[in-house]
Amino acid sequence: MTGQLIPDPTVPLTPSGNLRRRRLVSRGAEVAATAAALAAIAILVIVIWTVVSRGAKAIDLEFIFTGYPTGVGPMLLGTIVIALVATAMAMPLGVLIALFLTEYAGARGTRLLKLTLDLLNGLPSIILGLFVFALLVDHKQQSAFSGSLALAIIELPLIARGSQEVLQLVPKGLREASDALGVARWRSVLTVTLPTAIGGIVTATVLAVARAAGETAPLILTTSVFDPKAFSFNPFEPLPNVPTWIYKLSEEGNPEGFTEAWGMSLLLVSFILFASLGARALLARSKRKLSS
Amino acid sequence: MSASVSAASRAAGRGARVSDLRKRADTFGDRALFGICLLAALTAGAIIVLVGYLVVHGASPAISKFGFGFVTETEWQPNFGVFGAGSLLYGTAVTSTFALLLGAPIAIAIGLFLTLLAPKGLGAVIAPLVELLAAIPSVILGFWGLLVLAPFVQSKIEPFLHGTFGFIPIFGAQETTGLSVFTASLILTIMVIPIIASISRDLFQSVPAELQDGAAALGATRWEVVRGIVLPTTSSGVVAACILGLGRALGEAIAVSQVIGAGSEIQASLFKTGDTLASRIALQFPGALTELHKASLFYCGVILLVIGLAANLIASWIGRRFSYGGAVSG
Secondary structure (H helix, E strand, C coil), X not given: CXXXXXXXXXXXXXXXXXXXXXXXXXXXHHHHHHHHHHHHHHHHHHXXXXXHHHHHCCCCHHHHHCCCCCCCHHHXXXXXXXXXXXXXXXXXXHHHHHHHHHHXXXXXXXXXXXXXXXXXXXXXXXXXXXXXXXXXXXXXXXXXXXXXXXXXXXXXHHHHHHHHHHHHCCCHHHHHHHHHCCCCHHHHHHHHHHHHHHHXXXXXXXXXXXXXXXXXXXXXXXXXXXXXXXXXXXXXXXXXXHHHXXXXXXXXXXXXXXXXXXXXXXXXXXXXXXXXXXXXXXXHHHHHHHHC | CHHHHHHHHHHHHHHHHHHHHHHHHHHHHHHHHHHHHHHHHHHHHHHHHHHHHHHHHHHHHHHHHHHHHHHCCCCCXXXXXECCCHHHHHHHHHHHHHHHHHHHHHHHHHHHHHHHHCCHHHHHHHHHHHHHHHHCCHHHHHHHHHHHHHHHHHHHHHHHHHHHHXXXXXXXXXXXXXXXXXXXXXXXXXXXXXXXXHHHHHHHHCCCHHHHHHHHHCCCCHHHHHHHHHHHHHHHHHHHHHHHHHHHHXXXXXXHHHHCCCCCCCCCCCXXXXXXXXXXXXXXXXXXXXXXXXXXXXXXXXXXXXXXHHHHHHHHHHHHHHCCCCHHXX
């Protein structure tokens, strides 16, 4: 064998000079990127841990099921009513928009409609509060319904985009089979496309509800003056609700109020985290199922 | 016998009638479905137009009274009917810029970590966790900011920054509460990070592997691949993501109003109180004294709406114009 190929054993195998510097820079960048990710997780953990540790003290059955001052039942009920009414408005509209995008819109219409949805999604929620105030509340009175309308506008783009993504994954073969049988388009949509995509549509809706449930800005303009003792289902009067009550307690600066606010925060955060994690997992699963 | 014949002919007649009916029902059904879908799509557009119209309409008394001078006037005294958004614009600009300067590098680094560094399993855990940060309601983040972050900022970060960088006027002396422009900026930073991080991750994932492998084969280190390939091919999308994050920060009302301290003056030190457009609306609208006060808050809303729509339009234009992945549009 030719001896030249054998490396000089006295030369160290570690890089030196320029290469050493470049490796160090690269290593530094890797460490920085990892640290950034860890920092974000750390913030999440710190916030959640604070909410859990301080909120757990406040929560018991009385806290959940009685009214002010011993519990926050009316606020929980009101938030549920407001979110349900909002979703009842946003979900059909969102699904129809998604259908328009997948079934009817041309390239230009799709682009325009997607831009519209992006703009809606980017509207600051306080602006929606002002809008609904001017539309329904000004010179009249506050109502839970006006709050629901604002939340519906927040949910709408999320439901529309989420549903559209799922509808696009409905296997072409199913639609073609339906067309081959001479089934009219609207029947195919109602009996083939929508039932296939329904799982994904529901989870997209749950994600939208999780996002809207904690919105505070529109509610303080539309349903913030209420009786914290009264359990009520009536959406045409201002209903007590969790976000504005947390906001009010945080502005008041009273330690007992803080404990109550932590308790409500814990309930709200646990709903949102479970809903969004669960929906996300389901969405990933139904997308996998549809695209396989 | 005859009965069965007539039954058969009747059935055939019914069949023809049914198929005729069905055809008509189908024509009707198709048109109806198209109609309501189109209506739904138009509703989305109508909402935006209506939002714009009503917010401007609500602001019209203030617009006709103050004109464009509203934007530069810094006095805000509801009791005397004097309103100007100058200090609010300043507060909005400072908090959002600060949040972006601090948040964007962290978020981009997270995007890089998730696409290039994290093992597959770990990435699948960390990515949803980072997005969960965006799911925390702003009122709860603000409440946490008020009770946990602000005292920490006041007792630890303010003295440290003043001690180390005190020669720069923005790091003034330690204040008493921790409610400040600085704390508000930190809260906004937490809010923009998940937005920018998840868009950047999608962008980085769309960079062709051949390009990166090619650079690596030429001896580039990981950082050089990022610096030379990944960032340049996605830069426009990353800029768009940052603009979207900026739009989010500009419009945040609740969390900012909880930690910024509602000051009305423009002050050099970040540790002093201040206020933003959105936060001022949240704080004062429910108790607005006069119609003019309300209209002035609506005027703040108009400014926010214009900036917010512009930011989203620019982001979407950049996304469409420059990025091939199209990840930004979502």
